[in-house]
Amino acid sequence: MRIGELSARTGVPAATIKYYVREGLLSGGERRGHNQVEYGEEHVRRLRLVRAMVEVGSVPIAKVREVLTEIEDPRRDLDSTLGVASRALSQHKVPAEEPAAVDVETAKAIVRGRGWNAVPLEHGYVWTLADAIGRLRELGLGDMVDMTGEYARAAEIVAEFDLALLQMRSDRDEILEAMVVGTVLGDAIFEALRRIAQVEVSSRVYPPAQRESVQDEEDSSTGE
Amino acid sequence: MRIGELSARTGVPAATIKYYVREGLLSGGERRGHNQVEYGEEHVRRLRLVRAMVEVGSVPIAKVREVLTEIEDPRRDLDSTLGVASRALSQHKVPAEEPAAVDVETAKAIVRGRGWNAVPLEHGYVWTLADAIGRLRELGLGDMVDMTGEYARAAEIVAEFDLALLQMRSDRDEILEAMVVGTVLGDAIFEALRRIAQVEVSSRVYPPAQRESVQDEEDSSTGE
Numbered sequence: 500m501r502i503g504e505l506s507a508r509t510g511v512p513a514a515t516i517k518y519y520v521r522e523g524l525l526s527g528g529e530r531r532g533h534n535q536v537e538y539g540e541e542h543v544r545r546l547r548l549v550r551a552m553v554e555v556g557s558v559p560i561a562k563v564r565e566v567l568t569e570i571e572d573p574r575r576d577l578d579s580t581l582g583v584a585s586r587a588l589s590q591h592k593v594p595a596e597e598p599a600a601v602d603v604e605t606a607k608a609i610v611r612g613r614g615w616n617a618v619p620l621e622h623g624y625v626w627t628l629a630d631a632i633g634r635l636r637e638l639g640l641g642d643m644v645d646m647t648g649e650y651a652r653a654a655e656i657v658a659e660f661d662l663a664l665l666q667m668r669s670d671r672d673e674i675l676e677a678m679v680v681g682t683v684l685g686d687a688i689f690e691a692l693r694r695i696a697q698v699e700v701s702s703r704v705y706p707p708a709q710r711e712s713v714q715d716e717e718d719s720s721t722g723e
Numbered sequence: 724m725r726i727g728e729l730s731a732r733t734g735v736p737a738a739t740i741k742y743y744v745r746e747g748l749l750s751g752g753e754r755r756g757h758n759q760v761e762y763g764e765e766h767v768r769r770l771r772l773v774r775a776m777v778e779v780g781s782v783p784i785a786k787v788r789e790v791l792t793e794i795e796d797p798r799r800d801l802d803s804t805l806g807v808a809s810r811a812l813s814q815h816k817v818p819a820e821e822p823a824a825v826d827v828e829t830a831k832a833i834v835r836g837r838g839w840n841a842v843p844l845e846h847g848y849v850w851t852l853a854d855a856i857g858r859l860r861e862l863g864l865g866d867m868v869d870m871t872g873e874y875a876r877a878a879e880i881v882a883e884f885d886l887a888l889l890q891m892r893s894d895r896d897e898i899l900e901a902m903v904v905g906t907v908l909g910d911a912i913f914e915a916l917r918r919i920a921q922v923e924v925s926s927r928v929y930p931p932a933q934r935e936s937v938q939d940e941e942d943s944s945t946g947e
Contacts (some may be wrong), residue, residue, distance in 0.1 A: 548862065550858075624919045635904065642888070647916070650913050655923075657920070661924075664870060677864060692871070697886065701886055704886050
């Protein structure tokens with residue numbers, strides 16, 4: 500197909516497609532004579548993958564390229580790619596400073612308390628967890644730390660489904676793509692569901708008279 | 724305390740504190756004669772709150788100001804503030820275009836299927852959910868939509884704890900602060916726990932020989 504059709508099928512403007520090709524996010528089409536370039540189904544698919552990262556995950560172009568490079572590197576094994584992509588797509592930074600020992604201990608206790616014995620306790624995300632716990636403590640919100648056990652239970656439900664999805668695929672490229680999409684769209688879906696659930700749960704907590712104003716507020720912002 | 728002590732206690736450089744005051748994120752200290760400005764405990768607390776948003780949530784300064792303005796507006800009732808702050812702190816954008824009708828139906832079915840009957844189906848996050856579902860479908864990953872029921876179950880666990888935390892407080896300012904912190908740090912904690920759980924679950928799925936390389940990969944990136 501020509502670039503016009505590729506643009507129509509993916510909703511990505513032709514100028515943006517050319518920009519993605521220049522930036523190395525998309526291979527160029529096949530040249531078929533003067534001023535005629537042919538694109539295929541693989542371009543449609545790749546563009547949708549790039550769009551999911553850029554539009555839904557707000558992933559910067561440089562990060563998108565990094566993730567795609569990882570995906571396409573045939574020397575990498577599947578599970579190390581999982582780690583690299585998951586970190587590249589993370590919305591939250593790994594803390595710059597070492598968290599306080601007391602918070603690292605709490606984080607480790609949460610991980611082991613959940614029966615997660617295969618996870619190395621030096622894992623970068625254990626630090627991220629410890630850092631967030633330390634900030635709660637500093638803000639005098641230490642009681643929020645108690646909730647992380649429930650968060651861990653919910654996280655396990657989500658992770659089991661993340662992995663089940665990968666297992667449903669056998670082709671390497673399919674698995675990697677599902678991983679990236681699952682991380683970006685899975686985060687967006689979970690965030691949306693959490694906010695929706697908050698509205699639901701708060702309707703049980705707050706009296707109906709007050710609830711009206713929340714609904715008005717939410718309604719008026721639809722399509723913001 | 725002087726600005727030097729405020730800086731030492733919060734880990735925020737004096738120049739950054741002055742910048743936050745200029746940007747309206749922090750009230751100025753009390754002037755006590757020439758070149759002497761006195762800060763109090765409320766400045767320590769506010770700076771930690773701003774830091775949590777900026778450093779952990781990567782919330783832009785303009786958004787931080789927007790959230791703080793909401794929090795401080797005495798005319799707002801609690802639950803409409805909850806909606807406003809939750810949207811301002813959202814990592815994912817509400818979709819610009821109306822999602823396809825078929826995806827909106829799927830999203831509504833997920834919400835009602837979970838027994839969430841108080842949530843208005845015109846809620847902005849139902850659109851966000853529908854948008855993500857549509858992208859999965861376009862990418863031929865429709866089977867991932869089936870997992871959202873499990874995601875919804877996990878989201879409800881998280882939301883119940885989000886609200887339980889608010890109920891533990893009676894002071895309006897405390898509730899609002901807990902809401903902001905709970906959203907930003909709660910997101911960070913959940914994301915970290917999800918990644919940790921993925922490592923745990925993948926250790927059950929992939930054979931130990933392959934697992935070694937994941938651990939090496941993760942270990943070497945600690946403190947990144």
